[in-house]
Amino acid sequence: MKVVSSRRSHLIAGAITALAAAMHPLALLAQDPDPLSRLDPNTRFSVEVIIDSARVAGVPTRPLLLKALEGAAKHAPNGRVIAAVRSVFHAELDVRVALGSALDESEWTSAVSALQSGVPLEALAKFRGDHSGKPFTRALVVMTDLIQRGVPVNEASSAIMQLWQRGAGDGDFYGLWKNVEQDILSGQNPGTALQQRVRDYPGRVTPGSKIPPASQEPENSSS
């Protein structure tokens, strides 16, 4: 009798656990077999055509799917969603030309972001020449943000490339970004702020060495 009772309680506990897992939003996400069903049929068809084209071209399809889902989540009009997905696809083709196709997902994401922010293809291609396994994701993320904050594209791309070629690491780029952000918030011209901060670095940077970051990056945080 006790065995039966124990088994029953295990069954109930298991059912509750399964139910709780199924109710959890992330579980629901993982179980979403057809995320494109969030789009209307016409938009979905257009997005699927673009995704098929990407598959044939050999560039990642997940960023395209994600861009479509982002547009749907933000209630963007259908035409804007399709245009955004197409823009990512074209950017991916350009990234492949600039950097090759041996990129991980983060590199694809950051490179596409940089291109869409206006970074010239030639500037992006420079990261390929000095690739040698060194990650450039953070450099591109910082470059993208600086451009958005008003730093002229050429100034941002050349400054970041200069630091990257001198061996700056992720912490250096984070420190640079934090400092420039603070300068801009203090009212400084974005381009001037970047130039001054980069000017502070060269003396301390030698190829292969780390730039002492202005602020450490223990985690992604703000306070």
Next chain:
Amino acid sequence: MTEPKAAIAALTFVLLAPQGALAQVASKLQAGSITTQQDGEMPASVFSVAPGIRVDLPYLALAAHGSAWLTGQQWQIADGTLSGTLLTPTINHFRAEVIGNASRAFFDQSLANDQFDAQARLHMLFAQNGGIWVGGGVARPWRIAVVSAVDVTGGGAWTRVGDATFSGTYTNFFFTKVAASRDSSGTTQTCGTRNEPLSLAGSTGSSLSSSSTATATDCRRQSRFSDIEGSVNWAYGWLELTGQAGYRFGDSYDVTPDSRRWAAGTAVLWVTSRVAAVMGGGRIPANPSRGLPARNYANFGLMLSYSSIPRTTVPVAPMTIAAVKAFEVRPLASGTQKITVRVGGVETVEVMGDFSDWMPLVLMRRGRDLWDITLPVTTGVHEINLRLDGGQWLAPPGLPTRRDSFNGDVGLLVVP
């Protein structure tokens, strides 16, 4: 440099300087043609430049906007407003708001006045899907000799249906008018004779005040009317349409026939998140407290902004990202990340990003102003948005950002 030119230059500098990068500062500059027509008069067209700037702090918003008109070869300031809004946190769906304005209106050479007004509102909010409010306030016009004070009470309701926001308001205006001993129909009114001459200093002769010049006696008359107004705003991607219509209740002495009913519409075509074409037209009722007559208008112009122009269709603004005191992402075991947000005075906090296939995830409240959620987020670059009280999706503070192709920004979260 004349005063209007200096003001225009200063405002343009403020707008074109790279202040858009400053946190929580939004500015815009609208320029275009405005045609107005009062009943029985020829239409008058002017080129208008209307800058505006707004600074949002967690519980305080400061704004300045104005316009200058080019009439012939001369610039003139058409209006200007400085305003401050104090907001309380949302507690159990309730939120209080205190608004103060100092403004100047300069309709034409004969109609110029200044006004201070203050009002308080109590909002009841249902996330960002709807709400009701009641409130009241007082306005103190200057240089309008025929109106000594205006008390305002009213209420309203609004709701969102899909991409549309509907709102309705009912507002009572109580005036203390100083009028002639005979009204417009010639009927003698009960008036007291003033010992001193009625001072019209500062009044440059509005249609209302000019009647007061005919007599040395004045009538302090309580006057009132009520406005009921409905509006709808529909925003769908690059197109934003706003329409409004209203009706004014009151007796014929207080409400002129040309202000009984009115309607207006505006279309905004968003070329990018920083550039929009604006066109609209309609009828504006008279504003007796400012001595402004009813008129028809049509405008067409461009709206420019250094930073993305915030679209606010909800009568009470949602909490801005400035209210977020901290946003942290900390790694936990087995590839999960704990996202913690410190923000007070809100009822819901959500995040979404590529890691959730852009499905909104609600954070759990852990304290008065502490919210968190634990998510499986892989190493690499992730795009993330944050939303407070069902408002707009925003880039979390403290992260690099990028444009999202949908007139907004996303944060770029790098998980090492």
